[in-house]
Amino acid sequence: MKDNWTTAHLAALAWQDAAFAFVPQPPDLAGRTVRQAVRLRRGGAAVRLVLSNEYGDGPLVIDGITVAVSGSGGPPDGDRGPRSARPVLRDGRARWEVPAGETALSDPVTLPAAAGDELLVSCFLAGAVPSATYLHSAQRTGEAAPGNQRDRPRLTGAEPFRSLHWIARVLVDAPARGPVVVAYGDSITRGDGTPADREQRYPDHLQRRLHAAGAGGAVVLNAGLGANRLLRTGLGPSMGERFGRDVLGVAEATHVIIMGGANDIALPGLLGERPPAADEITGGLLALASRARQHGIRPVLGTITPFGGSTLASFRTAGNERIRQEVNHAVRSQRDWPVVDFATAVADPDDPARLAAAYDSGDGVHPGGAGARALADAVDPALFA
Incomplete structure (x- = not known):
């Protein structure tokens, strides 16, 4: 080839x-x-x-x-x-x-x-x-x-x-002529809740945003997988297991935006499993960032978006919000990698545990089209200069 x-x-x-x-x-x-x-x-x-x-x-x-x-x-x-x-x-x-x-x-x-x-x-x-x-x-x-x-x-x-x-x-038979960003995560990255056939997922908006900022050759690839967990296999391999295929396997990738952990917090209540501690999730995110950097790909970490208004009871299990807040605090506090604060971008200002009504697709977890645009707008194009 x-x-x-x-x-x-x-x-x-x-x-x-x-x-x-x-x-x-x-x-x-x-x-x-x-x-x-x-x-x-x-x-x-x-x-x-x-x-x-x-x-x-x-x-x-x-x-x-x-x-x-x-x-x-x-x-x-x-x-x-x-x-x-x-x-x-x-x-x-x-x-x-x-x-x-x-x-x-x-x-x-x-x-x-x-x-x-x-x-x-x-x-x-x-x-x-x-x-x-x-x-x-x-x-x-x-x-x-x-x-x-x-x-x-x-x-x-x-x-x-x-x-x-x-x-x-x-x-395609064309070389990369700009940043190649892999958006890596679960259903929030994948775009569940956005309008079908309209290219309204946050990676779609981000590619348009980068082009508008002058990076005309920028490519944003969507490696999101619904219901995916960071630490454990579930519906498909874990984020850790598929990282080699979906991120490191993209030879021309220059950056990866890593957002995950919501399903690690919520799905154990549905599956009868022990939920991971906040430091386990944080450690998993930082480990992916380190792997990316070792392969010459610049990592960017994203905070976990709110899910306190979820229509699915397992997201509202007691203690889940505390874990989310602890992970997000640890991600924001670390100084090794740049951070995109996706959580703040789509949170209800009066109740940060919930999505803002204007950004909610209707299930309390997934941002709709406007919410996906807000996620993309939270990403500084200068990260990919």
């Missing part, structure tokens, strides 16, 4: 887990055409797909893949079909077979694209599909339709879904 292949899209994929009732389960995709759209953070003259079967219980067999570029935005529909679709080959073959536990890189596909364009990926899977390797909450609308409809502008009999399957990365 040429040295100038860089990441234009990244997704933190995980496994399906029926134990988390609040998480959407994957649809049955056997015998269907699956059309998904991802937004490219940088452009180039050619693309390559990285597809993952990391958590599958059998081989992932895709009988054919096509890609096309659309700049129109909005959910997949007849106006965004692949009118100029290009086949995506692997080792010169149209049929992909990705063994369980592995990922696969496509051959280059000549397909000019610009930063901000959507890449439409259409896969046909004739046979059985292994257990999901997916991003359960992607804030993007995909479609699944019966039969092989890869080349049709409009899918007949399509059913929508809001997860992202198999697409771990999209690479």
Whole structure:
């Protein structure tokens, strides 16, 4: 692979887990055409797909893949079909077979694209599909339709879904020409609670903010994963376990913004586990920052946003707010790494344990679109100069 292949899209994929009732389960995709759209953070003259079967219980067999570029935005529909679709080959073959536990890189596909364009990926899977390797909450609308409809502008009999399957990365043949920031965290980073198909997550706003500040080549990659914990495996690998894949594995990354710990505090009450102490969470955050720095990536720490108004009782368990406050105090007080005070940016001034009403998506935990913009506005562009 040429040295100038860089990441234009990244997704933190995980496994399906029926134990988390609040998480959407994957649809049955056997015998269907699956059309998904991802937004490219940088452009180039050619693309390559990285597809993952990391958590599958059998081989992932895709009988054919096509890609096309659309700049129109909005959910997949007849106006965004692949009118100029290009086949995506692997080792010169149209049929992909990705063994369980592995990922696969496509051959280059000549397909000019610009930063901000959507890449439409259409896969046909004739046979059985292994257990999901997916991003359960992607804030993007995909479609699944019966039969092989890869080349049709409009899918007949399509059913929508809001997860992202198999697409771990999209690479383009263009070198990095500015800061490459990995936004690393849980559902707050991922953007749960923001409007679907509208690119209103805080990393989306941050890339626009950096461009407006004069860093026109800046790229912000979203490595958020809903329900993710810093210290323990749950719905997917812990933040510590996947750091090598989703941060250190981005060769051109210059910075990482690390925000996590809310699920470490809240989920034990739901799962019948012992909650970690504040210093364990703080230690986990600082350990990730140290790992990043050892690999030449400059870390930025973020405070844990308020969740005292959560509609989920486990967030309101006695003692949880004290742990959050202790972690945030420790993060703000340390002097090794710069800090973004996300908590203060979206807190209710009259009750800092809760999200401000204007920033709340409605569940008391996840900021909506305005809240995500406030998170991005809290980040000083000078950190990435």
